Amino acid sequence: MTEPVWGPVHQDVADLLADHPADVPAVVDHLATLQEVLVRLPPLQESCPLADFNALYLTITSRVLQRLYDGSFADPVFLSRLDVEFAARYFDALRLWTESSPYTPQAWSCLFERMQGPDVRPLPAAAAGVNAHINFDLPFALVTTFAYLESEPADGGDQHRDYLQINEIFAESIPTLRRGYLDRWQLIIDTLNGDLDDWYQGELVEYTRGVAWRNAQRIWRVRHDTHAREYERSRLDGTAARLGRLLLSPLGALLQ
Template sequence: MIHHALLERMHTHIASWEATGDRRSIFLACYALMTRNMLDGITAGRFDDNSWVHTLVHQFAEYYFIALEGYERGAGWLPDVWRQAHDLTRMEHVSPLVHLLLGVNAHINCDLTLVLDDMLRDEWGDLAPSLRDSRRNDYLMVNTIIGETIDIVQDTVLERYSPAMNIVDVAFGPLDEWCTSRLIRNWRRDVWHQAMVLVQTQDPQTRAELRHQADIQALGRMRLVIKGGAFGARAFGLSRRWLRRLGLMAD
C-alpha cells in the first residue's frame, strides 16, 4: 500500500542514520511515529475527508524529503531553517530534545504553511462554508493525533539518545505538557492563519514574499532556542501574537 511505502522510506533513512550516529534520525523517528498514527487515523475514518488528509500527509512528507535532498546537495534554494536545523545535528553539545524541536519547528512553521497553501489555494474560493469548516476540522484532528503520540516519542525515541529524558530539560518542562499545551495549540493555530492569508492572496509577488516569510518566522523561533537560554526555550512555543508583544518576533 502507498502509505507503507512512505513509512518504509522514512525507516530506511532512520536505520542508515542510526548506524552512523547521525542525529537527523531523532526528528525523523519522531515524524515516522506521528505519520504512522496519522495513517492509522485515516484507516479508522477519524477525519471528515480521509482522502484529503491522506494527500496532505504525503505532500507534507514530500516537503521534508525535498528539503533533505536539497541539504545533501548543498542547494541554494533550501530554506535556511532546514539548513541550520540539519547543521546543528552535527553538534554533539546540542541536546536530543533540541534536535527534535528544531526539526518540528522547521516542518510545521515553514513546510506545513506551504503545503496547506498548495492544497487549499485552488479549491478554497469554490468551497461551501461547511466544506471549509470540514477542512479546518480535519486539520484540528491532526492536533489530537499528534498529542496522542507525544508519550510514545519520549519513551521510544528520545530516551534512546538521552537516558535522563524522563527528567526533561528544566528549560522546557515536561515534554508532553509542553508540546500539547504550547506547540500544538499555538503553532498550528498560527500556521492555519498564515496559510489562510496565503490562500487568499492573489498577487504573485506578494505570495512569494509571504511564502518566504514562513522560513524567516521559523528561523526566529529557532534562534530563541539556540541563543535565548531558559527564557527563549519557554518562549519558543508561544504564539506569534505573544512573541510580537514581547518583542521577540517582528511583524
C-alpha cells in the same frame, strides 16, 4: 575533493530522495528507510540530530495512517493529500541540502548544519525539526493541497476538523515520545512534574498548528501574486530559522 554532505551514507540518502512518495503508506516507508540511514551517519551514530526529529515524524505519520485505515477522518482524500504534500516539502529540503543548493530553506539548514556536530541534545533537535516542518512547511503544504483539490482553507468544515484531529495524535504521542529523549535523572524530574510538561507541549503544538492554518489562509489569499507569496515564504522561513537556531543553542538545551 569535497566531502559529500552525508558522508558515507550520501548515496543512500540521494537514492531515497530521487522520487516523492505518492501516498501515505509510501511516506511511512520513506521515513522508515531514512531513519535506518540516518542512524549510520558519523560521527554521531545513533544520536544524529535529524534522526531525533525523523523518528518523531515517523511515529506521528504512522498513527495518521492508522486513523486513515480506521476511517476516522471525514475527508480522507484531503488528509492523505495533505500528508503527501507535507512530506514532500521535508524531502525537498533534504534533497536541496544533499545537492548543496543555496535554495535550501533556512528553517531546515540550521538543523542540517548540525549533522557533523557539535552535539545537540535529542529533544531540542526534535523540536527544531518540528518547528521547521510546522511553522514553515505546513502552511504551504496546506495551500498546495487545497489548490490540488480545488477547495479552500475554510474554518469549521470537515477538512478543518480533520486537520485539528491531528492535534489529538500529537497529544496522545507526546508523553511517550518526549520521555524517549530524556536521561535517567531527567526522567526523575519529569515524574515529579507530573503531567505538566506533557500538557504544555501539547498545547504548544495545538497553538503552532493553529498559526500554520491561519498562515495558510493568508497565503491562499495572495496565491496568485508572485511577489506577495514570495514575501510570505521569506517571512515564514526567516521566523522559523530564528526559532530553530534558538532551539539548537545552549539555551535550547534547557528543553532537555
